[in-house]
Amino acid sequence: MTILTLVRHGETDWNRERRIQGSTDIPLNDTGREQARAVAAALRESLDGDAVVASSDLSRAAETARIIADGLGAAAPRTYPELRERGYGDAEGVGVEEFHARWGEWAVADVPNAEPWPVVRERALRGLERAVRDARATTAPIAVPLIVVAHGALIREVIRHATAEEFPLQGVRLANGSAHTFVMERERLRLIDSPALATI
Numbered sequence: 001m002t003i004l005t006l007v008r009h010g011e012t013d014w015n016r017e018r019r020i021q022g023s024t025d026i027p028l029n030d031t032g033r034e035q036a037r038a039v040a041a042a043l044r045e046s047l048d049g050d051a052v053v054a055s056s057d058l059s060r061a062a063e064t065a066r067i068i069a070d071g072l073g074a075a076a077p078r079t080y081p082e083l084r085e086r087g088y089g090d091a092e093g094v095g096v097e098e099f100h101a102r103w104g105e106w107a108v109a110d111v112p113n114a115e116p117w118p119v120v121r122e123r124a125l126r127g128l129e130r131a132v133r134d135a136r137a138t139t140a141p142i143a144v145p146l147i148v149v150a151h152g153a154l155i156r157e158v159i160r161h162a163t164a165e166e167f168p169l170q171g172v173r174l175a176n177g178s179a180h181t182f183v184m185e186r187e188r189l190r191l192i193d194s195p196a197l198a199t200i
Contacts, residue, residue, distance in 0.1 A: 001185040002132050003145040005043070006155050009056075009064040010035035011176040018096040021151075022088030022114075027059050035177035036064040040071025042179070047145060050074065052135040055149035056083035064177075065149040077149070078134060082127025085151035086120045089113030107170065121157040124150075125189075128158065132184055155180060159196050162189040168196035 010032025014021050028036070043051070051072055055065035057079035065077040090112040091099055103109035107117075128148065135146045152174045159167055162182060168174065180194035191197070 001143060001183060002136065003143075004128065004132065004182045004184050004189070005145065005147045006158060006180045006182070007039055007064065007068070007147060007149045008152050008155055008174050008176055008178050009058075009061040009149055010039075010067075012060050014093075015176055020088050020091045020094050020096070020099060021060075022085050022092040023058070024092045025058050025060075028063050032060065032064065032176065033067060036067035037071060039064075039177050039179060040068045043068065043147065044072060047072070049144070050139070051145045051147055052138060053077040053147045053149070054083075054131045054135070055079050056085070056151060056154075057081050058084055058151070061149045061151060065147075068147060068149065072147075078131070080127045080131055082123050082130065083148065083150045083154065086117075086153040086157075087113075087115040089115070105170070117157065120154060121161055124154045124158050125161065128184070128189075129187055156196075158182075158189065159191055159194060162191040167191070167194070172196055 010028050012026040012032055013029050014026045051074050053065050053069040053074050055061040055077050062079055069077050088111060103111050131148055132146060155174055156168055178195050181192050183190045183192055
């Protein structure tokens with residue numbers, strides 16, 4: 001059994017401007033770095049011992065993960081391309097209002113050249129399974145918590161998978177620096193703590 005905490009990366013300038021990032025590699029801004037330090041402090045309070053940190057290979061996630069690992073005294077994070085944000089195709093760089101005007105609601109928007117949602121989910125789960133296997137191999141026989149820094153749309157898909165599509169509710173935003181904790185046992189995910197459940 002592995003305790004897996006998915007953290008959304010800290011803020012970027014495009015987050016602040018409410019622009020779609022997708023697979024475009026936008027770096028953290030200073031607010032994002034502060035958010036990453038705050039996540040590290042909160043995790044330090046809640047963890048009982050060591051942790052392994054991993055992330056997407058996009059710079060905003062990788063830098064968030066490095067800040068968290070430094071704050072926890074953990075080894076340098078491994079990066080996984082499978083944990084990148086959804087590719088939003090023609091919507092990358094577009095503001096949220098323009099996105100809705102052109103393509104409608106997130107969940108049903110038919111954006112040209114965007115990565116299909118089932119592909120995002122399959123890729124995310126494959127990447128998480130890889131990260132968990134690597135963490136277990138590194139720390140065996142002790143089960144050490146794994147902290148993975150990834151992206152809003154990808155984390156939403158993982159939450160939806162783990163809750164049989166029940167959460168997050170439509171319109172619920174996963175904040176930069178938010179943490180979502182799962183148990184992974186026999187490669188099955190169960191969500192145990194997330195701001196996405198606050199509407200229950």
